[in-house]
Amino acid sequence: MAKDKEFVKEITPQNEDFSQWYIDVIKKADLADYAPVRGCIVFKPEGYEIWERCQEGLDRRFKATGHRNAYFPLFIPESLLLKEAEHVEGFNPELPWVTEAGGEKLTERLAVRPTSETIIGEMYHRWIQSHRDLPVLINQWCNVVRWEKRTLPFLRTTEFLWQEGHTAHRTEEEARTEVMRMLEVYRDFLETDLAIPVVPGRKSESEKFAGAVETYSIEALMKDGKALQAGTSHFLGQNFSRVFDIQFLDDDGQRKYVWTTSWGMTTRIIGAMIMVHGDDRGLVLPPRVAPTQVVVVPILKKGQDEVRARAQQIADELRSVARVHLDDRAEYSPGWKFNEWEMRGIPLRIEIGPKDLEKNQAVLARRDSGEKLFVSLDNLPETVAGLLETIQKEMYERARGFMAENTRPAATFEELAEIIENKRGFVQAGWCGKAACEAEVKEKTKATIRNIPLEQPDNGPRHCVCCGEPAQYKVIFARAY
RNA sequence: CGGGGCGUAGCGCAGCUUGGUAGCGCACUUGGCUUGGGACCAAGGGGUCGGAGGUUCAAAUCCUCUCGCCCCGACCA
Numbered sequence: 342m343a344k345d346k347e348f349v350k351e352i353t354p355q356n357e358d359f360s361q362w363y364i365d366v367i368k369k370a371d372l373a374d375y376a377p378v379r380g381c382i383v384f385k386p387e388g389y390e391i392w393e394r395c396q397e398g399l400d401r402r403f404k405a406t407g408h409r410n411a412y413f414p415l416f417i418p419e420s421l422l423l424k425e426a427e428h429v430e431g432f433n434p435e436l437p438w439v440t441e442a443g444g445e446k447l448t449e450r451l452a453v454r455p456t457s458e459t460i461i462g463e464m465y466h467r468w469i470q471s472h473r474d475l476p477v478l479i480n481q482w483c484n485v486v487r488w489e490k491r492t493l494p495f496l497r498t499t500e501f502l503w504q505e506g507h508t509a510h511r512t513e514e515e516a517r518t519e520v521m522r523m524l525e526v527y528r529d530f531l532e533t534d535l536a537i538p539v540v541p542g543r544k545s546e547s548e549k550f551a552g553a554v555e556t557y558s559i560e561a562l563m564k565d566g567k568a569l570q571a572g573t574s575h576f577l578g579q580n581f582s583r584v585f586d587i588q589f590l591d592d593d594g595q596r597k598y599v600w601t602t603s604w605g606m607t608t609r610i611i612g613a614m615i616m617v618h619g620d621d622r623g624l625v626l627p628p629r630v631a632p633t634q635v636v637v638v639p640i641l642k643k644g645q646d647e648v649r650a651r652a653q654q655i656a657d658e659l660r661s662v663a664r665v666h667l668d669d670r671a672e673y674s675p676g677w678k679f680n681e682w683e684m685r686g687i688p689l690r691i692e693i694g695p696k697d698l699e700k701n702q703a704v705l706a707r708r709d710s711g712e713k714l715f716v717s718l719d720n721l722p723e724t725v726a727g728l729l730e731t732i733q734k735e736m737y738e739r740a741r742g743f744m745a746e747n748t749r750p751a752a753t754f755e756e757l758a759e760i761i762e763n764k765r766g767f768v769q770a771g772w773c774g775k776a777a778c779e780a781e782v783k784e785k786t787k788a789t790i791r792n793i794p795l796e797q798p799d800n801g802p803r804h805c806v807c808c809g810e811p812a813q814y815k816v817i818f819a820r821a822y
Numbered sequence: 823c824g825g826g827g828c829g830u831a832g833c834g835c836a837g838c839u840u841g842g843u844a845g846c847g848c849a850c851u852u853g854g855c856u857u858g859g860g861a862c863c864a865a866g867g868g869g870u871c872g873g874a875g876g877u878u879c880a881a882a883u884c885c886u887c888u889c890g891c892c893c894c895g896a897c898c899a
Contacts, residue, residue, distance in 0.1 A: 351833080351848095360893070368833090379890075434897075456899095489898060490823060497898070558899095570899060607899050640858050676859035683859095694858055704858080787895090822899095 352684070354621045359565040366615055367494050370624040370685045380492035380499035384608070387632060387685070388495075391611055392502060394630035396482065398534040399504060399606060402526045408478040408506060413460050415483075416451040421459040424584040428458065431551020435487040453486045458552065458577070458603055461507045462585035469509060469599060472591045476519070477509040495612030496569070496822050503607035509587060509599040513578070516600035520576045523604040524557045527572035535610060536627040536737035537561050537617050538744050539571060540767070540817055542792030545779055550603075554578035560791040560817065562744045563616035566765025568791045568819035571613050574604035612822075617740050618709070624686030625708055627736050628729040634663040635725060636687045638678050640694030641671060652693045655703070655721065659691075662726040683708055688732050689725065709736050748817075750802065754782070757806050757818060761788045767819050771802030771812025778807035788818040 351369055353361040367373050372388030375381075384392060400410070416439060423429055432455045439451040454460070465477060486500045506523060510516040524541055531537045539559035549556035553575040561571045581587070582598040591597050618625040628634050637659070639652035649669050656667040666687075668678050675692070682690055692704040703721065705714040709732050716724050747766030751757035760768050772778065772790065783789050793814045801815035 358893090364892080375891075377890090431898090485899090487898070490896085491898090501899075503899075573899070605899070609899055638858095642857065643855095671857085674857050674859085674861060676857085676861085678860085679858095680860050692858070696858070 352621065352623055355564065355619075362619075362621075363612075363616060364494065366619050366624050372611070372615075372624075373494050375494075378499070380489060382494050382498055384502075388611065390632035391614070391626070391630050392608055394632070395530075395534070395606075395610060396504070398530050398629070399526075400480075400482075402530060403480050403504075403506065406478075406522060406526060408480045408508075410482060411479045412481055412483065413457050413464065415454055417454050417457075417460045419450050419452060421463050422452055424459065424462075425552050425581060427580075428552030432456070432487070435489060437486055437488055454483075455485055455487045456603075456605070457481060457483075457485075457505055457507065458581055459585070462581045462587060462601075465507075465509050465582075465587045465599070465601075466585045469587055469589050472511050472589050475509060475511045475589060475599065476515065478506075478519075479508065480504055480506040493612075493822075495615070496609050498608075501608050503605050505603060505605045508602045509582070510601070511589070511591070511597075511599070513600050516578075516602050517576055519602045520555070520557060520574045520604070523602070524559065524572075524574040527559050527574065527604070527606055530606075531559060531561070531571055531610065531613075532737060534627065534629045535614050535617075536629075536733055536740060537571065537610075537613055538737065538741040540744075540792065540794050542794040542817065544573075544792055545776075545790045545816075547776055547779060548790065548792075550575045552577065552580055553603075554580065558792050560767075560819075561613050561617060562747060562767055562819070563613070563822070564619070564743070565616070566747060566820075568767065568817075568821040569609070569613050569616070570791070570821065571610055572604070572606040575602060577601040577603060618736055619686075622680075623684035625736070626686035626688055628688045628733045631686065631688050632664065633666045633687050634729055635659060635665045635689045635691060636678075636682045637665060637667045637691045637693065638675055638682070639667075639669050640675050640692060640697075641669065642695060645695055648693065648695055648698065651698055655691070655693060655718070659722055659725055662722045663689075663729060679706070689728060691725075707732060709739070751806055751818075752802060752804070754785075754806055757782065757788070758786045761786045761818065761820060765820060767791070767817045769802070769815055770806035770818055771804050772814050772816045773805035773808055773810045774813035775805075775808070778805055781807055782818065786818075786820075788820050791817040791819050791821060793817075 352365040355362045371385055373382045373384055376383050437453045482504045484500055484502050489497050492498050508519050528539055528541050531539050539561050541559050544556040544558055555576040557574045558570050559572045561569050563569055579598040581601050587599045588596045637652050637656040639648050641648055656665050659665045688708050690706040697703050701718050702715050703718055705716055749760050749768055751760055751768045751770045757768055757770055779790055793816050797815055802812050805812050
């Protein structure tokens with residue numbers, strides 16, 4: 342194979358300019374386009390379908406854990422938003438307001454939702470009377486708006502798509518269990534469907550959700566060594582139930598406030614998928630979320646129409662095990678198609694030419710490894726189904742290997758700073774738990790505490806990487822998106 | 823929101839310094855010929871130069887404002 346880069350000259354190499362590479366891939370793989378509104382993107386069919394696959398994967402898991410979908414309004418009255426002080430303060434700078442409609446000024450201005458805790462709190466107040474009404478396990482698929490200063494396609498856009506789960510429970514313990522259960526759902530989804538390994542953990546006080554008692558996250562590592570928060574699960578305690586007066590009569594005759602949780606995952610994970618798996622030739626899609634899993638490219642020569650017919654037949658056979666596209670366009674050469682579909686990240690390409698038919702074989706080319714396999718046409722559906730699973734698994738293993746290689750311990754501040762500056766990646770270090778140390782590290786290295794991993798090693802660092810006092814936790818530091 | 827860079831055909835760019843009414847490659851259309859890693863030939867179509875205002879006989883080019891994108895910083899999923 343000749344030099345790879347010559348084939349995809351439209352894409353900036355990763356090591357030259359990772360940000361530009363990211364933008365190039367999104368454009369060339371036809372995932373999204375910039376919209377006429379600042380910071381907003383259009384999800385093109387190819388990009389939106391990836392989101393639909395994510396929705397399927399998540400929604401199935403939500404249903405399996407007893408949740409049901411509902412839909413709450415886009416507009417939130419200012420009075421509702423103002424009820425929870427910490428919450429308002431957190432979101433105020435990024436709220437768009439509707440102040441007039443129908444040519445008249447509104448008596449109360451309406452925020453376009455940045456998240457729905459408040460309006461859902463208001464409704465739960467009306468719906469919950471008895472312990473028999475609990476738990477309430479509701480999820481919402483919707484768009485939200487946050488007027489961010491700096492935007493980047495998928496990772497941070499003014500309007501984005503997500504799901505937000507909102508649950509109410511009788512006891513603190515039950516709510517806490519829910520928080521951890523959904524964090525685990527996110528971890529499983531990301532690792533299984535998107536082949537992205539993550540570190541589950543708890544957010545520090547300064548990084549937690551505005552209004553939460555505790556925030557948990559799963560953190561992923563991008564190929565440029567920066568971290569990305571891929572999903573969050575919040576234990577809201579009774580913060581919202583107190584301000585929205587969500588009380589129930591318990592079986593002991595006492596009126597009590599419910600314990601609530603919320604958890605969300607956004608279209609940002611598409612950005613994560615691009616930056617975890619993509620390479621210099623473009624997008625690399627994990628089979629489970631790939632809109633097209635297999636592209637069949639017949640090698641068409643004049644006067645050999647049977648190749649096209651056989652390719653069609655093979656593609657049809659494969660539809661029982663995979664999402665298949667047959668590219669039998671005559672106006673493009675096979676080589677052009679190979680590059681095009683690789684750029685678009687299709688996990689598996691099947692080449693079928695006259696020579697293959699003579700030998701009753703097909704050529705299978707893996708997008709993730711570049712490997713070409715010559716396989717028998719007998720049992721092709723089984724072969725392909727198995728290979729797609731192998732690709733999915735190996736993509737995850739590869740990403741996990743990358744994360745492991747780029748997770749380094751640091752015992753001292755100097756070590757931490759050196760790793761962050763020169764190698765990036767995750768840095769494991771001790772932390773005394775004080776906000777001052779966290780802030781100092783952030784100021785001097787631009788690295789933040791991504792989370793306090795749930796799995797705390799027995800032999801972890803003994804001292805705070807900043808002040809040297811006894812460490813309370815082993816945490817992950819990284820520069821983040 | 824501060825600092826830097828860039829907006830000219832769908833994409834990538836030249837032209838701007840020194841004003842004279844727009845060009846190249848790819849893509850696109852038609853025909854031919856091809857097809858195992860981005861073929862070739864021929865003939866075509868497409869841009870009020872991001873937008874607004876100003877200077878000028880004349881503005882892609884000079885001036886002012888504005889919008890958007892990228893990179894670097896402070897806030898966030």
